[in-house]
Each structure stands twice: as C-alpha cells, then as structure tokens.
Amino acid sequence: MLNFNIDFTGEFVAFFLLSVCAIVGAVLAINFTKVVHTALSIALTFVALAGLYIVLEAEFIAFVQVLLYVGAITILMIFGIMMTKHDGEGTEPARPLLETLAAIGCLCLFGILFYAIRNANFPAQHAPFTDDNTREIGKLLFTQYAIPFELVSVLLTVAFIGSIALAKREVNTP
C-alpha cells in the first residue's frame, strides 16, 4: 500500500516547497502565544496555498486568494486584534485532558482520511486546460453559473450590511 515511488518533476519540487511552507505556517500559528504572530503566520500559509493554486493552473483563484485572504481577511483579523484586548495571553491554566483528546481526535481523523486517500483509485491522466483559464471562468460565471453568482453577491451584501449593523455603537439607546 505504501509505495512512495516519487518522480522528481518540477511540479513535485514546487509542490514540496510550497506545502512545507503551508504546513510550517499552520503549525506555527497554532503554537504561537501572541495573536498577531498567529495572524501573520496564517498569512504565510495563505500565500503558500496561492502558490499551490498557480501550480494547479488556477491563476485566477490564486490572485483572488492573495487579494481576499492575505489582503482582506488577515487585515480584518488584525483590526479585530487591535480593537480587543489581549493581556492575559498564555497565562490561563493549561487543559491537558482537552488538548490530548482533541489531538487524538484530529490524528484519528487524519488517519482515516489518509487511509481513504491511499486506497482510492484516481485516474492517472488529465486533460490539459486551455491557456485562457480566466476567460473561461468568466464565461462560465455569466452563463451557466449566473444565478449562483447573483445569489453570492446578495449574500455578500446582506452579510456586510449585517456586520456593520451589528458592530455599530448605539449611542442613544438607554
């Protein structure tokens, strides 16, 4: 079952470096005690994932990832960190039972997923995309996926108006 016959193509080298970056960023994010460090190392993971998307011929998604995750969500989280207070970080009592149980659960989930991935039969061949992926995505978004696209825009509007209404400071209410 475990036959790691790896051929060192360029894609594999790029995948290896970027995935090491992604996993290191994620593990550091869990281990840091300061919240700002966590947000920045999560940003490293997001950038590495954008590189992986370019390797996977999804250039448009890679740029959306950089703009939205690295640009918007990380900055939003840093604003959230700025607006709240984080004095007692790392001083709370440890919860070894909960952490051990969570680690065992996560490792079990990973074991199940890894076993399923190793046992699945994936097709070896793949049809290459055309060079103009972004144009094709645009055409699909405005023809076949037009209704989901509009629904997502309505969802985004509602979510942003809702979050502004939630976070607005009410001055005149008793």
Added chain:
Amino acid sequence: MSMLSSYLTLAAVLFCIGLYGVLTKRNAIIVLLSIELMLNAVNLNLIAFSKYGVQPSLAGQIFSLFTISVAAAEAAVGIAVLIVLYRGRASVNVDEFDELRG
C-alpha cells in the same frame, strides 16, 4: 503516488491542524483564523480535483470562488459578533461566553 493524492494529503493535514486549533484555542480570533484554515483546505481539494479529477473541468475552480466569497462573509460577520461580545464582556475568551449553557 500520484500528484492528486499528495494534494489531498496536504489538504487533510491543514484541515486537521485547523480542527485542532478550533477545538483547543481559547482566543476567539485564533478560532476564527483556524476556521479560515479549514476552509482553505477544502478549497485546495476542490482545485486539485478540478485539475486531476475523473472529469477535469473548471467547475471546481468556480465552486472554490463561491467558497471563498462565503468565507469572506463569514469572517466579516464573525469579527462583528466578536466585537459586540467584547463590548459586553471585555474579553475574547470563548470559555466565558456560556450564557446559553443549560
């Protein structure tokens, strides 16, 4: 070992790290960031299948675009709820938000 299973394994690793962060961290901002990490793992799966799946097509990339926009909406609403909770409690510790506990 084909490239598809490598990508799926990486996504599984990221998902499990995010799940561990959601389950064990006390700071609500770290919990939100871990949820984003899990959503990113799902995106990586979608894009890997859109290139190497049984029927390679652009549908996987379009699904991941929708996932990214829903994740953006989720992050905005999550931060807004967090700020409202912080105003009421002066804390972002998720253990202290237990009014609904029976």
